[in-house]
Amino acid sequence: MYLDSLDKLVSAFRSLPGVGFKTAQRYAYGVLNMSEEDVKTFAQSMVNAKEKIHFCNECGNFSEKEVCDQCLKCSAETICVVGEPKDVVAMEKLKNFNGVFHVLHGCINPLEHKTPNDIRIKELVARVQKHKTKEVIMATNPDVPGDTTAYYIAELLKPFGVKVTRLAQGVSMGTDLEYADEVTLNRAMELRNNL
Amino acid sequence: MYLDSLDKLVSAFRSLPGVGFKTAQRYAYGVLNMSEEDVKTFAQSMVNAKEKIHFCNECGNFSEKEVCDQCLKCSAETICVVGEPKDVVAMEKLKNFNGVFHVLHGCINPLEHKTPNDIRIKELVARVQKHKTKEVIMATNPDVPGDTTAYYIAELLKPFGVKVTRLAQGVSMGTDLEYADEVTLNRAMELRNNL
Numbered sequence: 145m146y147l148d149s150l151d152k153l154v155s156a157f158r159s160l161p162g163v164g165f166k167t168a169q170r171y172a173y174g175v176l177n178m179s180e181e182d183v184k185t186f187a188q189s190m191v192n193a194k195e196k197i198h199f200c201n202e203c204g205n206f207s208e209k210e211v212c213d214q215c216l217k218c219s220a221e222t223i224c225v226v227g228e229p230k231d232v233v234a235m236e237k238l239k240n241f242n243g244v245f246h247v248l249h250g251c252i253n254p255l256e257h258k259t260p261n262d263i264r265i266k267e268l269v270a271r272v273q274k275h276k277t278k279e280v281i282m283a284t285n286p287d288v289p290g291d292t293t294a295y296y297i298a299e300l301l302k303p304f305g306v307k308v309t310r311l312a313q314g315v316s317m318g319t320d321l322e323y324a325d326e327v328t329l330n331r332a333m334e335l336r337n338n339l
Numbered sequence: 340m341y342l343d344s345l346d347k348l349v350s351a352f353r354s355l356p357g358v359g360f361k362t363a364q365r366y367a368y369g370v371l372n373m374s375e376e377d378v379k380t381f382a383q384s385m386v387n388a389k390e391k392i393h394f395c396n397e398c399g400n401f402s403e404k405e406v407c408d409q410c411l412k413c414s415a416e417t418i419c420v421v422g423e424p425k426d427v428v429a430m431e432k433l434k435n436f437n438g439v440f441h442v443l444h445g446c447i448n449p450l451e452h453k454t455p456n457d458i459r460i461k462e463l464v465a466r467v468q469k470h471k472t473k474e475v476i477m478a479t480n481p482d483v484p485g486d487t488t489a490y491y492i493a494e495l496l497k498p499f500g501v502k503v504t505r506l507a508q509g510v511s512m513g514t515d516l517e518y519a520d521e522v523t524l525n526r527a528m529e530l531r532n533n534l
Contacts, residue, residue, distance in 0.1 A: 197344060208342055233364070
């Protein structure tokens with residue numbers, strides 16, 4: 145059985161992150177099993193999302209408006225800096241944070257030819273100056289590019305007298321120490337707290 | 340961040356088989372990262388596939404025409420009966436089978452209220468009569484509904500003097516016997532061959 149339209153649909157699904165041939169095929173069959181109306185709604189929601197969602201001019205997060213609600217509503221006294229829009233979703237679970245976010249769209253990574261000029265660092269500096277920000281919380285990923293970016297930005301912001309902090313690193317809640325990796329354990333030991 | 344269009348897209352992805360919230364979210368971000376043109380092509384391929392692909396009137400497999408190429412081309416001297424269209428894809432890997440397929444669209448399963456009338460059994464009987472089929476190979480899944488359906492159809496086809504066979508069951512090639520399940524091992528022992 146070779147069906148051109150099915151083949152194209154499978155190829156389309158393969159362009160999604162982490163989807164191989166078998167999964168794409170499964171999704172394509174899933175689409176064929178839906179009602180015609182549901183398929184149209186699905187397709188429309190895709191085009192709609194792509195058309196409507198852009199990046200907020202202030203924070204760089206996904207937004208349907210030029211400046212997103214959060215940037216309009218909250219003060220930029222505290223800015224939480226993350227790598228990607230999806231990290232904002234993770235950080236939004238925090239109940240007691242009421243500052244704004246700043247999405248860098250990447251981290252400094254020489255291996256991927258990402259220099260400080262390729263990510264939204266100058267926009268961050270501009271925001272800090274404009275809003276007289278008191279604290280910048282670096283919530284980039286706890287890996288080499290994330291750490292590098294955090295240290296780079298901390299150095300850069302020193303002249304502005306803003307406090308730059310970093311998410312604490314150590315063992316995660318609920319971890320079995322037996323399975324914790326060496327780097328994490330070393331970090332946790334280094335940064336141990338008084339009780 | 341609450342974006343209506345993103346939310347709708349995530350919901351749409353969740354309607355695909357085996358996709359939960361996190362995966363749907365990941366796919367939605369994947370879509371937002373594509374170019375506008377790619378998203379339109381993706382959406383169009385979905386609508387296209389759903390519009391063009393129907394079931395072949397003869398074999399019940401997916402087809403863009405009323406009767407699929409294989410049913411037009413091959414003789415129905417041998418009919419291989421499978422449960423779902425996706426099983427045809429699996430069986431098509433066989434190099435030395437040149438009969439036609441027949442898709443039942445399900446198997447007899449009292450737990451899911453699937454009776455013989457709910458699946459394409461009478462279409463199979465009609466085909467066997469019309470084409471004077473010599474052999475019907477039951478390739479339904481090797482589980483209780485699949486076996487039940489195979490035995491049911493074998494009984495039903497007896498008056499027509501057609502040979503009804505069933506895919507051999509036993510241990511799969513490359514299996515570690517240590518991990519083979521009891522039922523499979525029992526079946527393999529029962530149906531053991533002379534060397």
